[in-house]
Amino acid sequence: MSENLTTIIITLVSVLFGAGGWKFYEFLIKNKREKQKEDLSENNIFRDDLISRVDKLEADKGNCLNSLLEISKEVSSLTTKVEFLERENISLKTKLEKF
Amino acid sequence: MINLTRRVVMYFNKLKKVLLYFDFQPLLFFWVLSDVFNNMVLWSTHSIWVEQGQGNTYFLYLAYLILSILMLLFIHNYKRLSLFVNLYLCLYLFSTIRYLLHSVDYQNIEIIDYKNIFITLWYSTMWIWIAFKIKNENLHKQLNNE
Numbered sequence: 001m002s003e004n005l006t007t008i009i010i011t012l013v014s015v016l017f018g019a020g021g022w023k024f025y026e027f028l029i030k031n032k033r034e035k036q037k038e039d040l041s042e043n044n045i046f047r048d049d050l051i052s053r054v055d056k057l058e059a060d061k062g063n064c065l066n067s068l069l070e071i072s073k074e075v076s077s078l079t080t081k082v083e084f085l086e087r088e089n090i091s092l093k094t095k096l097e098k099f
Numbered sequence: 100m101i102n103l104t105r106r107v108v109m110y111f112n113k114l115k116k117v118l119l120y121f122d123f124q125p126l127l128f129f130w131v132l133s134d135v136f137n138n139m140v141l142w143s144t145h146s147i148w149v150e151q152g153q154g155n156t157y158f159l160y161l162a163y164l165i166l167s168i169l170m171l172l173f174i175h176n177y178k179r180l181s182l183f184v185n186l187y188l189c190l191y192l193f194s195t196i197r198y199l200l201h202s203v204d205y206q207n208i209e210i211i212d213y214k215n216i217f218i219t220l221w222y223s224t225m226w227i228w229i230a231f232k233i234k235n236e237n238l239h240k241q242l243n244n245e
Contacts, residue, residue, distance in 0.1 A: 003201050004155075010200070011193040018227075026238055033242050 123232060128174055131167045138164045162190055177240070181233040188226045195223050 135141075139160045148157040166187045173179035198219055203212055 004197075007193060007197040007200060010196045011189065014192050014196070015189055022231075022234065029238060030242065 118228075123229065124174055127229065128171065131170050131174075135164065135167045135171070138167065140164045159190070159194060163187070166190065177233060177237055181230070181237055184226070184230045184233055188230045191223060191226050195219050 140157065141164070143157075145154065145157045148154050166183055169183045170180060170187065173183060199216065203216065
């Protein structure tokens with residue numbers, strides 16, 4: 001009877017140590033997973049921020065292109081006007097010299 | 100020689116991967132089935148064990164048989180399988196400790212005793228590994244579902 005009791009006690013102690021070891025391992029794995037989740041959520045926040053910034057920059061780029069087109073149009077029209085005025089100026093000068 | 104060493108190292112690396120990543124249920128199934136067929140309860144009676152003064156050992160084998168059958172029945176259910184493997188492991192630890200403490204005559208220990216001790220400890224390690232694998236799988240499933 002005492003032999004069996006010793007065996008039972010040693011088995012119980014082994015099982016308790018095993019269960020304790022398992023609980024500790026479970027705690028480590030859960031902590032690691034929590035940390036991974038936190039990192040992932042930080043990465044997601046950073047990614048979302050980058051996406052919104054890129055959207056904003058894309059919209060700005062569209063506006064800038066439109067402005068550039070407008071400015072190009074105005075420059076072309078002004079260039080034509082200047083050329084016309086220069087020619088008129090030359091012809092007026094020539095007329096004045098004849099008088 | 101270097102080539103042979105590299106091959107041996109590669110073999111152990113592959114073995115490590117098999118042990119870590121491969122599923123073991125088919126192996127467990129055949130192992131437990133052979134355990135059931137080898138179980139002494141099926142091939143002897145309680146009275147034979149009582150005559151040899153080991154009546155309790157018969158019940159130990161009976162517990163093994165019941166747990167083996169339960170493992171076979173729930174081999175597809177990880178949670179139940181985990182429970183029965185753990186119970187089997189406790190039983191195995193009990194019989195291992197009983198064997199090491201009371202069955203081995205350490206005064207006149209022979210080479211055959213060393214072999215038996217080694218095999219007993221080897222099987223204990225195997226059951227600990229199976230129990231750990233199942234519990235680990237359950238833990239990761241639980242964490243993935245959270």
